[in-house]
Amino acid sequence: MDAAAKKKVWxxxxxxxxPHARGDKARRVRAMFASIAGSYDLNNRLHAFGMDQRWRRVAVGMAAVTPGERVVDVACGTGDLAIALARTLPAAAADGGPSVIGVDFTFAMLPLAEGKSSGDAAAAAYAAGDALRLPLPDACCEAVTIAFGLRNVADPSAAVAEFARVLKPGGRLVVLEFVEPRNPLIRWGNAAYTRGLMPLTATALSGDRSGAYRYLPKSVATFLGTAGVAALYERHGFGGHRSRAMNLGTVDCHAGTLGR
Ligand SMILES: C[S@@+](CC[C@H](N)C(=O)[O-])C[C@H]1O[C@@H](n2cnc3c(N)ncnc32)[C@H](O)[C@@H]1O
Known part of the structure; x- marks a missing residue:
């Protein structure tokens, strides 16, 4: 963890x-995730009541990656989605390269992901890189996934354009993301939890000083929402968009196909 990560970020x-309108968003997001990397998984499991892995399994199903294909998991963090994908695939894709490539721009996340990717998850390889300039050639994969990451990139539209660049024609894009629930009662209860209780317990558990768990609900409330993400699919040439709402409408899983 660098010295900056120990300081308040948000x-x-x-x-x-x-927070999405800030010119320094990328720098702040990276410092924040460097600060909480070590306790990230524990906080996820506890504060999602263990449901987060189920949401990732839905994303794996919607990515529909088959043996021989390659999937790039952008903003892979500690590797939970990359690992869930790797468990369904052989180590090598048809071209001999890795079946699953996880990419993240927070260096502290990558050793954590690598450390978890042995045994039946050995198909996952990891690389440092920015979602806006992936360190990958054009048309190199059949699927791109991004879980709880699109909201954190500085320019989500440019990121989706970059995903289209690395996808082969007909490739799939799966976006898993938090969303504000539409039902007013659920919205009220969700706000009490995500803006009231959760920041206190998550901050205490992680010893975080970056403000990560105050940024989280604010970044969801000010993000695109279901229709806004769907519009990005359309803008960048993805057809057949569909989304599945989960967890009382607080989580969306989007999928669409490039050029169809
Ligand atoms: C909430 S975590 C999600 C991690 C993981 N996908 C999961 O499901 O737990 C968001 C991750 O996005 C990464 N991230 C944010 N902006 C990024 C960017 N521009 N390029 C690459 N990674 C980015 C952060 O470093 C962080 O690891």
């Missing part, structure tokens, strides 16, 4: 407006 001032 405070009252920086979260007063829209």
């Amino acid at each position: 405070g009252r001032d920086t979260l007063a407006g829209d």
Whole structure:
């Protein structure tokens, strides 16, 4: 963890407006994730009541990757989605390269992902890289997945354009993301949890000083939402868009196919 990661990254001032509109969003997001990498999995499991792995399994199903194909899991973090994908695939794709490539721009995340990717998850390989400039050639994979990552990139539209670049024609894009629930009662309960209780317990558990668990609900409330993500699919040439709402409408899993 670098020294900057121990300091406050998101405070009252920086979260007063829209965090997505900040010119320094990428730097802050990276420092924040470097700060919480070590406790990231534990906080996820506890605060999603173990459901987060189920949402990732839905994303694996919607990516529909078959042996011989390659999937790039962008913003892979500690590797949970890359590992779930790897468990369904042989180590090598048809061209002899890895079946699953996880990419993340927070260096502290990658050794954690690598350490978890042995045995039946050995198909996953990892690389440092930015979602906006993936360190991969054009048309190199059949699927791109991104779980709880699109909201965190500085320019989600440019990221989806980049995903289209690395996908082969007919390739699939799967986006798993939090969303504000539409039902007013669920919205009220979700806000009480994500803005009231969760930041206290998650911050205490991780010893976090970055403000990560205040940024989380604010970044969801100010993000695109179901229709906004669907519009990105359309704008960048993905057809057949569909989305599945989960967890009382607080999580969406989107899928679509390039050029169809
Ligand atoms: C909430 S975590 C999600 C991790 C993982 N996908 C999961 O399901 O747990 C978001 C991740 O996105 C990464 N990230 C944010 N912006 C990125 C970018 N521009 N390029 C690559 N990774 C990025 C962060 O470093 C962090 O690891």
